[in-house]
Amino acid sequence: MNHLVCTQCPAGFPDTDVRWRCECGGLLDLECETHFDFDQIARRPADMWRYREAIPIRSDKNSVSLEEGFTPLSSLKLEGKDILVKQDHLFPTGSYKDRGASVLISKAKELGVDYVVEDSSGNAGCAIAAYCASAGIECEIFVPESTSPAKLNQIKSYGARLNRVPGTREDTANAAMEAAQSHFYASHSWNPYFFHGTKTFAFEICEQLGWQAPDTVIVPVGNGTLLLGCEIGFRELLADQVIEKMPRLVGIQASGCAPLFHAFQSGAEDIAEFERQDTKAEGIAIAQPVRAKQILAAVRSSGGTILAVEDSDTLSALKDMALIGHYIEPTSAATIAGARKYLGCNQTSGETIVTTFTGHGLKYT
Ligand SMILES: Cc1ncc(COP(=O)(O)O)c(C=O)c1O
Numbered sequence: 001m002n003h004l005v006c007t008q009c010p011a012g013f014p015d016t017d018v019r020w021r022c023e024c025g026g027l028l029d030l031e032c033e034t035h036f037d038f039d040q041i042a043r044r045p046a047d048m049w050r051y052r053e054a055i056p057i058r059s060d061k062n063s064v065s066l067e068e069g070f071t072p073l074s075s076l077k078l079e080g081k082d083i084l085v086k087q088d089h090l091f092p093t094g095s096y097k098d099r100g101a102s103v104l105i106s107k108a109k110e111l112g113v114d115y116v117v118e119d120s121s122g123n124a125g126c127a128i129a130a131y132c133a134s135a136g137i138e139c140e141i142f143v144p145e146s147t148s149p150a151k152l153n154q155i156k157s158y159g160a161r162l163n164r165v166p167g168t169r170e171d172t173a174n175a176a177m178e179a180a181q182s183h184f185y186a187s188h189s190w191n192p193y194f195f196h197g198t199k200t201f202a203f204e205i206c207e208q209l210g211w212q213a214p215d216t217v218i219v220p221v222g223n224g225t226l227l228l229g230c231e232i233g234f235r236e237l238l239a240d241q242v243i244e245k246m247p248r249l250v251g252i253q254a255s256g257c258a259p260l261f262h263a264f265q266s267g268a269e270d271i272a273e274f275e276r277q278d279t280k281a282e283g284i285a286i287a288q289p290v291r292a293k294q295i296l297a298a299v300r301s302s303g304g305t306i307l308a309v310e311d312s313d314t315l316s317a318l319k320d321m322a323l324i325g326h327y328i329e330p331t332s333a334a335t336i337a338g339a340r341k342y343l344g345c346n347q348t349s350g351e352t353i354v355t356t357f358t359g360h361g362l363k364y365t
């Protein structure tokens, strides 16, 4: 049976509870049974719900899906080397956040929730708003005032209530937490169901590689929804003996806001206070990621690393990708700049490396 467990105290809760955190205030994880039946999977449509036995929603009738996922895993030449890129900017709302939103809003529907609140730098807000629209659930999204206009329009178009909050990304999170006192918090950083959607990124990569794990996966990291989704997904595949090893997880941050990079470099278990500067990579500009300890532990135990990139390198990557036909947003380009950095300083011969485009360029005009 699936159940919720606290990361800070011994408490556990059934998956029928409408809750997003423990009584002690701690973050919750979801322990869940998974199973991979290759024949069944191969017969199903090419979307992320083909891994149905590994998605923690009890009844099919509660699945909220726009037939998302199974994005192309394409070749990409970077620094003269051949790597693979998962094109997750090709989701219905234009970012990989649809993976998490589809599962989280399915769970909200299963729990009978009729109103959710969420805070976001933009893309998670777009995804939650879209899946709520599909499920007929009312939705209120909090974003920083500085969020890209295209993302604001997109959130409003889905019929969500939009609150633009002055100040930092953390001020926005606090405003949503306040609203979450009386409503269900469909938070992509707090709610564990979101991560059981993003984990399908790992399942798809393995299937697309002939049920093999890659050696290295390079992803952006702010709140860590994709990085921790990778950790959960590959760990579940390992536990089911589908793969034989955990890939190295490499997280990319923007130098202007890189608390995880600094903590990783100094060997710390958690992030420290620091002075944030502006960055073009708005999606990963998270000064206080709530799952920082989990992210650092996941990267370390995989033998991976966290790198930070300058905006100038991000903008070069953005331009270079467009000039070979890939229109991505700056946050997404930061990952490509990070992949370049990784390739420039690591011995990679024979290494299967997967990176990703996480957000579409039309989001940031
Ligand atoms: C395009 C894009 N890539 C990456 C991320 C990073 O996700 P996370 O903060 O969960 O690590 C975001 C977050 O909003 C995003 O919008």
Ligand SMILES: [Zn+2]
Pocket (backbone or CB within 6 Å): 006, 007, 008, 009, 010, 011, 022, 023, 024, 025, 026
């Ligand atoms: Zn607790």
